Amino acid sequence: MDAPVGGLDWTIIGLYLVAVVGLGVAAGFLRRTGERGGEGGRYFLAGNTLAWPVIGLAMFAANISTVHLVSLAETAYKFGLVFGNFEWMAGFTLVLLSLFFAPLYLRSRVATLPDFLERRFDRRCRDVLSVVSLFSAIVIHMGVALYTAAWVLRGILGLPPSATILGMDALMVFIAILGALTGAYTMLGGLLAVVWTESVQTILLLVGAIVITVVGYLQVGGWAELARTLASNPHPLAGAAESEVTWGTANFLSMARPSGDPSGMAWYSILLGYPVLGIWYWCCDQTIVQRVLAARNEKHARLGPLFCAFLKIWPVFFFVLPGVICVALVQKNAFGGAAPLAAADTYTFLITRLLPVGLKGLVIAAMLAAAMQTCSAALNSTATLVAYDLFKRRKPDLDDRTLVVIGKWTTVIGTVLAIVASPIFGHYATIFEGINKLISYVAPPITAVFLVGVFWRRASAVSALVTLLAGMALGAAMFVADWTGLYRGDFMLLAFGLLAACLAVMIATSMMFPEPLKDEARPLVWGDWREPLRGEPGGRGLGNYRLAAAAILAVFAALYAVFR
Numbered sequence: 001m002d003a004p005v006g007g008l009d010w011t012i013i014g015l016y017l018v019a020v021v022g023l024g025v026a027a028g029f030l031r032r033t034g035e036r037g038g039e040g041g042r043y044f045l046a047g048n049t050l051a052w053p054v055i056g057l058a059m060f061a062a063n064i065s066t067v068h069l070v071s072l073a074e075t076a077y078k079f080g081l082v083f084g085n086f087e088w089m090a091g092f093t094l095v096l097l098s099l100f101f102a103p104l105y106l107r108s109r110v111a112t113l114p115d116f117l118e119r120r121f122d123r124r125c126r127d128v129l130s131v132v133s134l135f136s137a138i139v140i141h142m143g144v145a146l147y148t149a150a151w152v153l154r155g156i157l158g159l160p161p162s163a164t165i166l167g168m169d170a171l172m173v174f175i176a177i178l179g180a181l182t183g184a185y186t187m188l189g190g191l192l193a194v195v196w197t198e199s200v201q202t203i204l205l206l207v208g209a210i211v212i213t214v215v216g217y218l219q220v221g222g223w224a225e226l227a228r229t230l231a232s233n234p235h236p237l238a239g240a241a242e243s244e245v246t247w248g249t250a251n252f253l254s255m256a257r258p259s260g261d262p263s264g265m266a267w268y269s270i271l272l273g274y275p276v277l278g279i280w281y282w283c284c285d286q287t288i289v290q291r292v293l294a295a296r297n298e299k300h301a302r303l304g305p306l307f308c309a310f311l312k313i314w315p316v317f318f319f320v321l322p323g324v325i326c327v328a329l330v331q332k333n334a335f336g337g338a339a340p341l342a343a344a345d346t347y348t349f350l351i352t353r354l355l356p357v358g359l360k361g362l363v364i365a366a367m368l369a370a371a372m373q374t375c376s377a378a379l380n381s382t383a384t385l386v387a388y389d390l391f392k393r394r395k396p397d398l399d400d401r402t403l404v405v406i407g408k409w410t411t412v413i414g415t416v417l418a419i420v421a422s423p424i425f426g427h428y429a430t431i432f433e434g435i436n437k438l439i440s441y442v443a444p445p446i447t448a449v450f451l452v453g454v455f456w457r458r459a460s461a462v463s464a465l466v467t468l469l470a471g472m473a474l475g476a477a478m479f480v481a482d483w484t485g486l487y488r489g490d491f492m493l494l495a496f497g498l499l500a501a502c503l504a505v506m507i508a509t510s511m512m513f514p515e516p517l518k519d520e521a522r523p524l525v526w527g528d529w530r531e532p533l534r535g536e537p538g539g540r541g542l543g544n545y546r547l548a549a550a551a552i553l554a555v556f557a558a559l560y561a562v563f564r
Contacts, residue, residue, distance in 0.1 A: 009361025016204075016365035020372065021181055050294045055304025058291045060311040061202040062141075062377035063090075066148040066367050068319045069209065071432035073347040076323025077340065079263035080252035081563065083432065084316035085270045088255070091556045093278035094309035095549050100532050101283045102292050102301040104454060104524050111293065111388045113286050120453050120524045121461040123393075128468045129446065130389040133286045134382060136442060141287050141378035142179075142418035144435045147425045149371030150174035155348040156364060175422050178368065182375040183415035208363035209318035212347075215354045216325040219334060226328050227253060233331035236339045252324065255563045264490060273492025276499045277436065280443035284450045287381040302545040309552045313559070326350055344430065375418065382414040383407035427483070440491045441479045444498035445471020452506050457517050457525050463509035471502045 075083040118126035163170040256267040295301035340349040428434030481487040
């Protein structure tokens, strides 16, 4: 490397990892009794004491991973800003969570979303969702985070993909080390350790990302010079075997792409497909929503997701834009003719060439922190699912101390499974493609069941079960077809098609097998979609969730108008 990571950088990285693990362990010893719940409630849901700033920051932290820093910069280096849609479209689904889903979750006082599904439908639906939630936590959340972090370490050290350490694959060694460190403090500290470490890690992550963006932006000469450079020079990857980029600068800084765009992300694919993925991820996935379940009251449960939506504005500028800046800097010969060896190395390339010693180590530590915080969030949700959905429901007399022990052992086993599963993402052209393809196969039936279940009183338990099973079968078939190369179409439109099929199945089977709405489920269904908007506003100004939601929607609409 022209600008290698020095001894001071490695010292900072090592001290930071020790500090994070120590903070998580300290949380395990300092957990205090909250407003509600015993030891189990404090371990899994932080005693239902979380306020909206912590909820929003923790949701953002659970979402943001090394995947964002590596894969968003990678896709931006190839295709421009278009993959930033995955960040901005999230704002709209977080508003849905705040307005329509969070009040029902708090009203039911459940510890897990499968528990919510049982109360709305029946135990069979809970079992199916429990299995899917465990899969998503271990593979989609943890697996991809560990794999990406290991890829970053490999790039920093300048090791080739085939490198070995002590006779073992280097990537697997890095994955195992990071997984073990994360599993240790999550097991000891529970959700409180997760939110403590997430808060610290997210701040550091954002500081590092902002520094990279600002330094690169100043070096390229500002927005006008960025656009001029992109327009007047060939793309560094044009003609390369690894890329099918067709240089089109007019679209490179645009979020809305036409049909046939090299990115594969036409505007209609995003408009139709993202809500399917986003509603599952932000409104129905245990790993993300667990922070809302731990809210101290409905006001905080509503405002937390809205604060997270506000935070989702910034990744386009601090995680996606650096990839575009890197293109312009390479075009301007700012690195003496050097360029990333592969698009996936874009972010580490910028770190090692733009930042001074010391700060370089801090930003690398932030990248590793991003992976660890995602893993810790997934581990805690996995422990909660196993303790409550697999053990507590079968043995209701289990005390809190036993549940915590079960949760800790689950954390250990989940860490091992995630380490084993993580290499699956090496199969895909990009890590970002891999994670979103997996979500597109998993999300449609769950999105359908939750949407219909909370807005239509006539939705039956039989219809929910049939929809979940049929949707999972269809998703598994499409996964096999894609993995074997039999079919590789637009995965966003595929997700929309699967959702349409699941909705049709659920509505048809509800009509064929009608059931009366059980008394326990009546508070968990909106009789009128306007009903949740009539609740207590919760505060003044932006403390009023209705005003805050309107402000968030207006900001995202304005952003799309500017970057259309």
